[in-house]
Amino acid sequence: MRFLVTGGAGYIGSHTCKALAASGHTPITFDNLVYGHPWAVRWGPLEKGDIADRERLDQVINQYQPEGVIHFAAYAYVGESVKDPAKYYRNNVGGSLSLLEAMRDHGIPYIVFSSTCASYGIPEQIPIPESHPQRPINPYGQSKLMVEQMLRDFRLAYGIQSISLRYFNAAGADPDGEIGEAHDPETHLIPLVLDAASGQRPHITIFGDDYDTPDGTCIRDYIHVSDLAQAHVLAVEALTTHQPVQPAYNLGNGQGFSVKDVIATAEAVTQKRIPVQIGARRPGDPPRLVGDASAIMQDLGWKPAYADLTQIIETAWRWHQQQPYSTQ
Ligand SMILES: NC(=O)c1ccc[n+]([C@@H]2O[C@H](COP(=O)([O-])OP(=O)(O)OC[C@H]3O[C@@H](n4cnc5c(N)ncnc54)[C@H](O)[C@@H]3O)[C@@H](O)[C@H]2O)c1
Numbered sequence: 001m002r003f004l005v006t007g008g009a010g011y012i013g014s015h016t017c018k019a020l021a022a023s024g025h026t027p028i029t030f031d032n033l034v035y036g037h038p039w040a041v042r043w044g045p046l047e048k049g050d051i052a053d054r055e056r057l058d059q060v061i062n063q064y065q066p067e068g069v070i071h072f073a074a075y076a077y078v079g080e081s082v083k084d085p086a087k088y089y090r091n092n093v094g095g096s097l098s099l100l101e102a103m104r105d106h107g108i109p110y111i112v113f114s115s116t117c118a119s120y121g122i123p124e125q126i127p128i129p130e131s132h133p134q135r136p137i138n139p140y141g142q143s144k145l146m147v148e149q150m151l152r153d154f155r156l157a158y159g160i161q162s163i164s165l166r167y168f169n170a171a172g173a174d175p176d177g178e179i180g181e182a183h184d185p186e187t188h189l190i191p192l193v194l195d196a197a198s199g200q201r202p203h204i205t206i207f208g209d210d211y212d213t214p215d216g217t218c219i220r221d222y223i224h225v226s227d228l229a230q231a232h233v234l235a236v237e238a239l240t241t242h243q244p245v246q247p248a249y250n251l252g253n254g255q256g257f258s259v260k261d262v263i264a265t266a267e268a269v270t271q272k273r274i275p276v277q278i279g280a281r282r283p284g285d286p287p288r289l290v291g292d293a294s295a296i297m298q299d300l301g302w303k304p305a306y307a308d309l310t311q312i313i314e315t316a317w318r319w320h321q322q323q324p325y326s327t328q
């Protein structure tokens with residue numbers, strides 16, 4: 001089947017295009033290349049365009065007649081969203097509305113949407129189930145929640161079937177080394193730690209070591225990007241084959257690692273000493289985020305292939321070493 005992949009030139013989008021192609025589908029990447037990379041689009045055509053540009057969306061949809069949409073295109077810098085919320089609501093919410101209206105008008109009935117654990121806010125319960133209240137503490141998380149709500153209304157009113165996938169912390173790189181994480185600017189922990197290991201940065205700054213956690217640093221649930229990619233294939237296939245599904249699923253490994261755990265594992269993988277500085281807490285960071293992903297395992301048969309933090313960091317390190325690219 002043909003699927004329109006918005007944001008397919010980005011980190012998670014490009015890995016999903018690879019997984020779609022491996023399952024016999026054709027991914028059509030629709031990306032404005034603000035953050036995406038043409039080199040990451042290797043498993044189907046690249047159509048440059050902005051999801052807010054309705055005319056361009058119409059053109060591409062008419063040309064390829066996709067059966068469904070996988071929607072990654074968004075801004076995803078939590079800190080920036082606090083400083084410039086308008087930018088986030090315009091792109092993430094306004095852009096998604098434009099895309100959904102195009103789907104309605106062209107009769108495209110299926111969409112899988114990139115949501116986030118940031119939509120839960122400060123958790124009341126660990127691991128977090130999908131039924132946990134969604135009270136985001138930053139505009140980025142709020143913008144994703146608003147799209148989840150639009151999807152619910154579009155399902156009821158126009159019959160557009162959707163699954164929102166709430167990812168925990170995406171990490172790692174394609175095990176074949178063909179693509180990997182290349183955000184610019186990079187803000188995510190693992191690529192920054194690997195930069196410190198390779199000497200491209202002088203050190204890694206730990207954002208706070210006075211949290212109420214065993215070693216005082218924040219705990220996250222890291223999930224391999226190829227496992228995320230596979231979940232998108234299962235989700236879109238479940239929609240197109242009319243399997244019973246939930247409107248939203250968590251995607252995580254159900255295991256938490258502290259910032260210090262990540263640094264220690266990266267030292268073991270890279271066999272390098274990683275210089276560390278302790279800095280202030282980063283505003284908006286919940287102390288602990290760990291997801292319960294049992295629902296997608298049960299309903300869609302999703303099973304992570306790279307659940308181990310060492311494996312995740314090994315694939316990221318392999319990619320990191322073969323790239324001329326640096327996060328700095
Ligand atoms: N990386 C994570 O840990 C994480 C966690 C939870 C959710 N998410 C969500 O997953 C999605 C993908 O994240 P990523 O890390 O791959 O980010 P990314 O920046 O690598 O990819 C996003 C892509 O969308 C494109 N894009 C942005 N706005 C666009 C627009 N208006 N029109 C067309 N293309 C546009 C960018 O050029 C980029 O290629 C995002 O929606 C993000 O919010 C990411």
Ligand SMILES: O=c1ccn([C@@H]2O[C@H](COP(=O)(O)OP(=O)(O)O[C@H]3O[C@H](CO)[C@H](O)[C@H](O)[C@H]3O)[C@@H](O)[C@H]2O)c(=O)[nH]1
Pocket residue numbers: 076077078116117118167168169187188189190192204205206207208218219220259282285289
């Ligand atoms: O230089 C750094 C970078 C990060 N961290 C810490 O490492 C952990 C992970 O931080 P990331 O920036 O890698 O990821 P986040 O946990 O902030 O992820 C959030 O932002 C992402 C968007 O990029 C996703 O949406 C995700 O769901 C959401 O929880 C946090 O405790 C953070 O404080 C540091 O100590 N030093």
